[in-house]
Amino acid sequence: PALKWGGAFLASVPTLVFGLATTLALVGFAKINQTHPNPVPDFTVASTEERIARGRTIARTCAGCHSATGDLPLTGSNFAEGGPPIGQLYAPNLTPVHLAEWSDGEIIRAVREGVHRSGRSLIIMPAGIFRNLSDEDLQAVVAYLRSSEPVEPDTPPTSISVVGAILVSLFPLQTAQPPVTEPVVAPPPGPTAEYGSYLISISGCYDCHGHNLTGGTEAFAPVGPNIAVIPDRWSEQEFVDAMRTGVRPDGVPLGPDMPWRDFELYSDDDFRAMYAYLQARR
Known part of the structure; x- marks a missing residue:
């Protein structure tokens, strides 16, 4: 009897796996197709040379x-290349x-x-x-973005497979x-801790270096080192130089995941x- 029940269970495993995968895929596709009621700002951006220059600095990131x-230019890239199907x-x-x-409000x-x-x-x-x-x-x-030169070709529209839908159902890949x-x-631009806090908040530092730096x-971001200790170990100029060159004061390159x-x-x-x-946080 034990062998009989064991064999029946093993025979049912493919059906169970298929059922679980189907359920996860359906949940994933439902999440992908869900719409969000966020209103579109009714706004048109006034373009100036100063704004374009500032926007280029941020867009470079x-x-x-x-x-x-x-x-x-930001001509797009294939996220799926080299990964799972x-x-x-x-x-x-x-x-x-x-x-x-796209309207300016839709971009915003x-x-x-x-x-x-x-x-x-x-x-x-x-x-x-x-x-x-x-x-x-x-x-x-x-x-x-409005001022940049049009560069062909356009990127293809998103089309998620069953495998992709399963991943969407399991992991926080949607970011609305x-x-x-x-x-x-x-804060006003300048070499102040207040403005530094703002820059760190928009530069993705917390995602890799942790909420306290x-x-x-994080499971879905490179694990960056403790940077809260930098003012204890590097001078201000050494920090500036490291961010400019990708090389630490001791001559060791910054980690390969550091997008300097x-x-x-x-x-x-x-x-x-x-x-x-970083210094003010000590």
Whole structure:
């Protein structure tokens, strides 16, 4: 009898696995197709040379995902390449080739709240970071994207496979955020701890280095080292130099997951502000 029941159980395993996979896939597809009621801001960005320049500085930090070359222009890249068969998932081309039909309000909502113009959640979009962008900096990003040269081809639309849907059901890959309903104002630019706190909040530092910057623990981000101790070990100029060159004061390169090149358009005063914030936390 034991052998009989054991054999029956083993025979049922494929059916159980198929049923579980089907359920997870259906949950995943339901999440993918869910729409979010975040209102689209009724807003048109006024473009100025100053805004475009500022927007370029911030947009450069997006190149790690939105450019196959890791640099501007933001022509898109294939997120699914080399990974599991999740379907067709691109960080989209953000030149006017792709954004021509988007309103400024739809771009603002996508960046800050992670919601596509269709109302569905974007996937693997760090809107949880970019919701910290000030209203002025967000307008600067839009102004830059509008001003950039159109670069063909456009990236294909997202099309998630059954495997991708199962992953969406199991992991927090969708990144839609609640609506931002209050003005967001940054401190005045300058080498101050206040402005450094703002820069660190929009630069993704907490995702890799942890909520207290004492070392990363996130399952879906590179585990960065403790950077809260930097002011005890490096001078301000050594920190600036490390962020400029990707090399620590002792001559050892920063870790391969540290995207220091993404911040190449930050000014030395921006890095000094970050250092001042780390120093003020001690």
